[in-house]
Amino acid sequence: MNSLRILFSVAILLVISASAAQHNVTEVQVGDCGGRLNNQQCNRAWAGQRIGTCSETICKIGCAMSSVANALPHTNGGNAWTPGTLDHWLTTHGGYSSGCLIIWSTVRPLGLIFEGQGRHSLQDLINIAGDCKKAAIVNVRAGHHWVLITGYAGNGNFHVSDPANFASTYAYNGMGLVTLYHYA
DSSP, X not given: OHHHHHHHHHHHHHHHHHHHHHHSOOOEEOTTSOOOOOOOTTOTTTTTSBOTTSSSBHHHHOHHHHXXXXXXXXXXXXXXXXXXXXXXXXXXXXXXXXXXXXXXXXXXXXXXXXXXXXXXXXXXXXXXXXXXXXXXXXXETTTTEEEEEEEEEETTEEEEEOTTOSOSEEEGGGOOOEEEEEEO
């Protein structure tokens, strides 16, 4: 019964997504997907923690990794993943190159399957935003920051989980690369 309800909800979101692209007014929120958090990379609990084996901290350069932590679907021993716990896991599981650059595909054992990285059309991102089986982490702020898309706000804008808390929405025309995942 729950599976049928989830499939029905996803179908409705996809129809709304298609309408949003045509009319640029309807919002699509992914609030019922669950598992998408809004952990901040500068939270006191891990802000000063060195990322990977670099001398830089999670607070300073941990936006990509923090966005992945926010997208993770499974719990970590009964607790939600945080940037601090995911950083430790990545460091001990070969999840960084050059010491602190996330290897996007490393989180597969945690239930987040890397599909690839590239550019997507506005319509593709609207569809992804309404799909609870996908997660999109996008590059924003002229290539200097990463955020998790959580819904479509209309008029080419997307709701996001921003680990640096710069903004709650970003415009499609300010987005660069999209790192796409699906849930196991």
